[in-house]
Amino acid sequence: MSVTVHVPGPLLRFTDERRTLMIDGASTVRELLALVPPGVRERVLDERERVRSHVNIFVGDTNIRDLAGLSTGLQPGDDVFVLPAVSGGTFSPGRGALP
Amino acid sequence: MNALTQSGPRTLLIGTMKGAFVVRQRRGGWSISEPIFPGRPVYALAYDERGPRPRLYAGTESPFWGPALRISEDLGQTWTEPTEPNVRFPTDTDLAVKQIWQITPGAPDQPDLMYVGVAPAALFVSRDAGQSFELVRGLFDHPHRQKWSPGAGGLCLHTILLHPEDPQRMLVAISTGGIYLTEDGGTSWRSSNDGIRAQFLPDKYPEFGQCVHKVVRHPARPDRFFLQNHWGLYRSDDGGNHWWDIANGVPSDFGFSMAMHPRDPETVYIVPLESDEFRCTPEARLRVYRTRDGGTSWKPLTRGLPQKNAWETVLRDSLVTDDGDPAGVYFGTRSGKVFASLDAGNGWECAVEGLPPVTCVRAARIPDRKTPVRPRRLRAK
Numbered sequence: 001m002s003v004t005v006h007v008p009g010p011l012l013r014f015t016d017e018r019r020t021l022m023i024d025g026a027s028t029v030r031e032l033l034a035l036v037p038p039g040v041r042e043r044v045l046d047e048r049e050r051v052r053s054h055v056n057i058f059v060g061d062t063n064i065r066d067l068a069g070l071s072t073g074l075q076p077g078d079d080v081f082v083l084p085a086v087s088g089g090t091f092s093p094g095r096g097a098l099p
Numbered sequence: 100m101n102a103l104t105q106s107g108p109r110t111l112l113i114g115t116m117k118g119a120f121v122v123r124q125r126r127g128g129w130s131i132s133e134p135i136f137p138g139r140p141v142y143a144l145a146y147d148e149r150g151p152r153p154r155l156y157a158g159t160e161s162p163f164w165g166p167a168l169r170i171s172e173d174l175g176q177t178w179t180e181p182t183e184p185n186v187r188f189p190t191d192t193d194l195a196v197k198q199i200w201q202i203t204p205g206a207p208d209q210p211d212l213m214y215v216g217v218a219p220a221a222l223f224v225s226r227d228a229g230q231s232f233e234l235v236r237g238l239f240d241h242p243h244r245q246k247w248s249p250g251a252g253g254l255c256l257h258t259i260l261l262h263p264e265d266p267q268r269m270l271v272a273i274s275t276g277g278i279y280l281t282e283d284g285g286t287s288w289r290s291s292n293d294g295i296r297a298q299f300l301p302d303k304y305p306e307f308g309q310c311v312h313k314v315v316r317h318p319a320r321p322d323r324f325f326l327q328n329h330w331g332l333y334r335s336d337d338g339g340n341h342w343w344d345i346a347n348g349v350p351s352d353f354g355f356s357m358a359m360h361p362r363d364p365e366t367v368y369i370v371p372l373e374s375d376e377f378r379c380t381p382e383a384r385l386r387v388y389r390t391r392d393g394g395t396s397w398k399p400l401t402r403g404l405p406q407k408n409a410w411e412t413v414l415r416d417s418l419v420t421d422d423g424d425p426a427g428v429y430f431g432t433r434s435g436k437v438f439a440s441l442d443a444g445n446g447w448e449c450a451v452e453g454l455p456p457v458t459c460v461r462a463a464r465i466p467d468r469k470t471p472v473r474p475r476r477l478r479a480k
Contacts, residue, residue, distance in 0.1 A: 010164065014182065039182040043164035046195035047187040054163045084163040 001076030005036060008082055014039025029057060030070040032080060044082055054085040107466035109427055112155065113437060114141035114416075117455035119157055121175060122437060123465075129439075129450040135175060138162075142416070145202040146463040149210035153465070156229060158199025158215065166196050168215060170229050174465060186215055186223055186232045192239070194219055201416070203259040206266050216256035220247055220273045224285070237286045238271070238279060243307050247276035250310050250329070257415060258311070263318040270314060270324070270339055277309035278326075280339055294342035298330040298375075313357040313415045317364035325367045325394065327357040327415075329375060334394050345394025350381040356418035360443070361426050365393045368400075368420065368428055368444060370413040378412050385409040387418075387430070389444050403447035404438065411436075416459035423464075431457025 002022040007015050014037050015021060026032035030049075033041050044055050049070075051057060057064045058081040064072045074080070111122040118134035119141040135141075136159050143158035155171040157178070168185050169178045188194040198218045205212025213225040215232065221239050223232040238244075247254055258272035267284045270291075277292040290307040297309045310329035317323065326333040326342060332352050333342040346352035351371040360366035369388050373381045380386065384406045386399040412433040421427040428440040435454035440447045 013180070037182075042183050043161075046165060047184070047190065048193055048195050050195070052163065052165055 003032060003074050003076070003078045003080055005032065006079060006081045007040060008084055010084070011040050011043060011082070014043075026074055028070065028074060029059065029064055029072045029080065032074060033070070040082070056083045056085045057081070058083065107464045109421065109423065109439075109441070110463045110465045111429055111437065111439075111450070112144040112146060112459075112461040112463065113431060113451070113454065113457060114144050114157070114459035115431075115435070115455035115457050116140045119144060120451075120454060122451050124439075131451055132175070135178070136169070140198075140458065142458045143199045143202045143215070144459055144461045145204060146461055146465075147204045147210075147213075148463075149204060149207055150228065154228070156202045156213070158202055160198050166199055166217075168199060168202070168229055168232070185225075185230060186217060188221070189234055192234070194221075197253060198255065200255045200257040201259050203261065206261065209266075214259045214261075216259050216271065218253040218255035219249075220244070220254045220256040220276055222256055222259065222271055222285070235285045237281065238288045241279070241288050243276065243290060246308065247273060248308070250274045258314050260314060260316050260324075263321050268338075270316075272311040272314050272326075274312065274329070275308055275310040277307045277311055278314065278339055279307075291339045292342070293340065294344070295326070295328055295333055296331050312355045315357050315359040315367065317359050319362075320364040323364060323393075325357060325359070327354050327369055329353065332369070332394065345390075347395060348397045349388055350386075353378075354413075355415040356413045356430065358418045358420045358428065361420055361422035362424075363391070366391050366443075367394065368418060369397075370418060370430060372412060379410040380412075383407060383409050385411050385432075385438075387428070387440075387444055387447075400440075400444045400447070402445065403440075403449075414458055417457050419460050419462050421462035421464070427462060429460050429462055431460045433457065 002024050005021040023035050109124040113120040118137040121132040123130045140160040141157055145156040147154045152172055157169045159169055160166045171178045186196050196217050199215055201216035203214045211228040213229045215223045222235040224235055225232045256273050260270040262268035269281050271279050279288045280291045281288045292309050295309045296303050297305055313327045315325050322338040324335045324339055330353050332346040334345045335342045349371050351373055354369055354372045356370050358368045367390050372378050385404040386401055388397040389400055390397045413430050418430040425443045428444045431437045433456040436449055437451040438447050439450040
């Protein structure tokens with residue numbers, strides 16, 4: 001069974017406007033992000049492969065920051081949500097990223 | 100300065116903290132486009148006429164999705180959006196680009212050569228007209244880099260000046276790191292801050308670590324530079340090896356912006372700010388200062404600029420000239436106003452107001468048949 005990735009509106013141009021992606025073969029969030037379209041992956045992860053500061057990833061209704069980060073395990077049938085964070089509406093050049 | 104090599108209305112590319120705009124001179128006023136990249140900070144813009152067709156470049160940031168260099172070959176009608184960001188640190192650096200601060204076209208006879216400066220402070224070079232970039236390792240590996248520290252805007256490389264005759268020579272400026280020079284095309288670099296004060300350090304004249312805000316050079320006199328420092332105005336007459344204080348008669352030697360007259364290597368423009376704590380125009384008067392004698396003296400330019408209740412800030416890339424005759428001089432403010440002078444600074448008008456905070460301004464002359472994106476006319480002022 002696949003994991004369902006829910007894509008936010010600003011990234012639909014990288015998924016041929018598909019709001020959900022069915023991904024097989026990922027046992028962690030890190031593995032999952034290696035399988036999504038490159039345009040989505042590059043906007044969720046920076047070049048260090050860390051989640052950008054104002055992007056949140058939820059597995060079900062839990063933020064992976066409260067789980068095991070990119071190492072968070074996935075089960076068949078999970079729903080994974082990529083969401084812009086409420087903290088991200090302004091620009092702060094000095095911010096960091098989630099390892 | 101920005102080249103006006105074509106005929107056509109004077110055109111301003113305006114970067115703001117919430118997108119970019121194109122402002123064009125019209126009979127009796129100015130027009131403005133709809134926002135380009137709405138919501139995205141744009142700290143760097145460039146207009147490039149070297150190739151077979153003019154290109155626009157924009158360094159866009161996203162509060163969520165990261166930075167990218169965007170390119171338009173139809174004067175803003177459409178823009179590239181690279182699937183994978185084209186300016187990115189190599190994996191071994193363990194760094195991520197936070198922001199593009201400067202976009203500098205290379206030599207005229209190398210139309211595909213581009214440089215960009217980024218935060219965290221680094222220089223990148225492109226040899227395919229901005230499609231891909233490579234980290235300039237000679238500067239990145241400089242032993243000083245580990246001791247550079249961020250200013251209020253982050254640790255950024257914000258100024259790139261190419262020598263007009265010798266492509267091996269280049270100056271870059273870093274906040275806070277200071278001035279660095281290369282004479283071998285970027286393979287090796289040396290700091291060159293002799294005489295530049297660092298108000299915020301125990302050693303006021305260190306080898307490096309100064310917070311340089313902007314440096315300009317006149318192509319007809321390439322060994323002369325002018326520098327607006329985080330406290331201090333300077334001039335170098337020997338290619339940047341030594342710097343001399345030229346803050347003669349300005350209300351404050353703090354400021355961010357600086358622009359060179361297109362033809363007169365003695366004429367420079369600045370907008371002094373009251374202090375590094377307040378960062379607003381002194382006495383609530385918006386004054387551009389101009390020297391016509393290489394910094395020996397500075398005179399305020401006020402005609403058409405508000406002289407009361409004007410608590411304004413002009414950022415480092417928001418003051419530019421064009422090579423019109425007489426020269427156009429333009430600047431944008433953090434309060435979202437853009438002022439224009441079409442007579443070398445003698446008189447000014449507010450061309451646009453109500454924009455998001457202005458982060459950069461570039462000037463070009465673009466023919467009407469190449470009208471940029473969706474202009475709408477403003478009421479004449």
